[in-house]
Amino acid sequence: MFTLLRTHIEKFIPLGNEDWDLLLPHLAEIFIRKNDYFSREGKPCKEIGFIVEGCMRHFYTKDGEEKTTYFYFENNLVTDYLSCLTGKPGLISIEALYDTKLIVFPYSVLTQLYSESKVWERFGRLIAEYIAMGLEERMTGLLMLSAEERYHQLLGSNKQKILERIPQHFIANYLGITPVSLSRIRNRMLKK
Amino acid sequence: MFTLLRTHIEKFIPLGNEDWDLLLPHLAEIFIRKNDYFSREGKPCKEIGFIVEGCMRHFYTKDGEEKTTYFYFENNLVTDYLSCLTGKPGLISIEALYDTKLIVFPYSVLTQLYSESKVWERFGRLIAEYIAMGLEERMTGLLMLSAEERYHQLLGSNKQKILERIPQHFIANYLGITPVSLSRIRNRMLKK
DNA sequence: GAGTTTTCTTATCTTTTGTTAACGTTTTTT
DNA sequence: AAAAAACGTTAACAAAAGATAAGAAAACTC
Structure with a gap:
């Protein structure tokens, strides 16, 4: 069950069992019903999710209207990255578009792992670089196309x-x- | 002279002298004349720069026209991040808007430091996170405003x-x- | 310092996008 | 099963943005 997450992480960096065992005890499986929230505008986001089944949308509220700016799918991580990084209340909400099954763990565990383990610190860098590349590509599209x-x-x-x-x-x-x-x-x- | 760069890096993470000494021998000071290039579309970018004086623009070419999508200023790092990360030829060029004085070092040195030193690996993560946050903010502006x-x-x-x-x-x-x-x-x- | 180039503004026209509203269809709720 | 809500399309009009060109001012070149 949790191996799906391990496989995903190993797309970025190979994990020894001892590395994986540092994270494993903090994992939990949760379900979020359609239209329920993973993270909510105004509240700090303190969890990282990994979507096993289902999908979610990421949206801002402007002038009372919801503007969807991102989607999260199966076999991908989901979180309000900005809120995690800054520790501040989220500017966005993340909502399940369908009934969604997730593996979750606290972001604080990840930062703890960054300090404890070279492998996890490297993972943190690689995932941040990956996110930056995705954002760069999307932004270019918005400016150029x-x-x-x-x-x-x-x-x-x-x-x-x-x-x-x-x-x-x-x-x-x-x-x-x-x-x-x-x-x-x-x-x-x-x-x- | 090189302390300007050290000060900048220490905005992200404190450096011991032993950390700084790992990078120091690879630093060089260069000058780029107005309208000359730091990095060029079609060529892999293999250097990181730090602007001591002057400024630069980052642009794409589309239908023969140049579209400026970013600026780099004094006391900031400059590089074709995407090309460094992927090792592929750059999609963009970076040109000096005015005569510019830079401190430069090879990206390969940085990746080497990532492997050698926990401090530098952490710096790599923090800078990637910082870049991701900046891109996220800018993208939100493009979508919402x-x-x-x-x-x-x-x-x-x-x-x-x-x-x-x-x-x-x-x-x-x-x-x-x-x-x-x-x-x-x-x-x-x-x-x- | 004369001449060229770059930069910014303004005007006109066209295209794209937004806004609002109406309508039919599908989905959800009760 | 009936009622309500959500969704996608279309139309009509308004607003915003693109394309092109012309002209003035500033910056750069020789």
Whole structure:
């Protein structure tokens, strides 16, 4: 059961059993029902999750409206990274889009491991670098591409799975446009 | 001279002399003339720089046009982070906006230090986290704010210094709009 | 310091995007 | 099963942004 998480971590760095055993006792399995929260705006996020089944969305509230800016899928880590790093209340909420099964552990355990173990400290660096690369790529898309180009890029990416089971207005938010605008883009594409 | 860099690094983590001495022999001082390059699209970036004096811009080329997406200032590190991390040819170029004085060292030295020293590995994590936080903040602005709001945010930030000595069309690129559009925004602001 | 280049603004026109509202469909709730 | 809510599309209009060009001012070059 917890081996799924171990396998994921080992995509970044090989773990000896002694490394894994440092984390293992702090793992727990939890379930979050559709529309329930993993993390909530205004509250510090102190947990790291790993999605075993289901998916979640990451959103801001602006002028009373929710703007979805990220999705988390199976076999991926989920957390309010910014809140974990700063220790401050989260600016965003993370909500389950479907009933979701997670493995969770406290962020404080991870920082503890950073100090105790070279392997874990390195993992912390690699994951931060990985996140930075993802953000850099997404930001470039926002600066350099039109909304239509971004949508095409999304369709052509390995994130296609986003499209399978996620309402379109969330995807529109993710692309930085309105749902109406996305609908027009899709319409235009059909006509070609 | 090199102490400026040490001071900067110690904003992230305290360095013992023995840590600093691991890096020191690999440091060099270089000068880059206005309009000359620190790193070039198509070539892997293998150096980290620290700007002692001057400033630089980071830009993509799209359809033959240069789009400036980032600036580097005095007392900050500069590099094509993505290219360093992946080892692949850079997608961007970094050019001096003014005659610039830098301290440089090879990225390979840094990765070597990551393996040799806990302190440096931690520095690697902290800097990656810092970069991720910056990118997250900027991306949020691009998704949630209008161009005009973004410009106001920029004016109100600690990056005001950007505005002092950088041509407006570069700032427009940075905001994700055209120079004409930025000029209109500024015009509207005057009238209020 | 004359001439060139770069930079910024302004105007006009076009395209894209946002806003609001209406409608039909699907999904969820009760 | 009926009612309510959520979702996606479309239309009409408004606002914002892009493209292009022209002109003035500033900066740079020789």
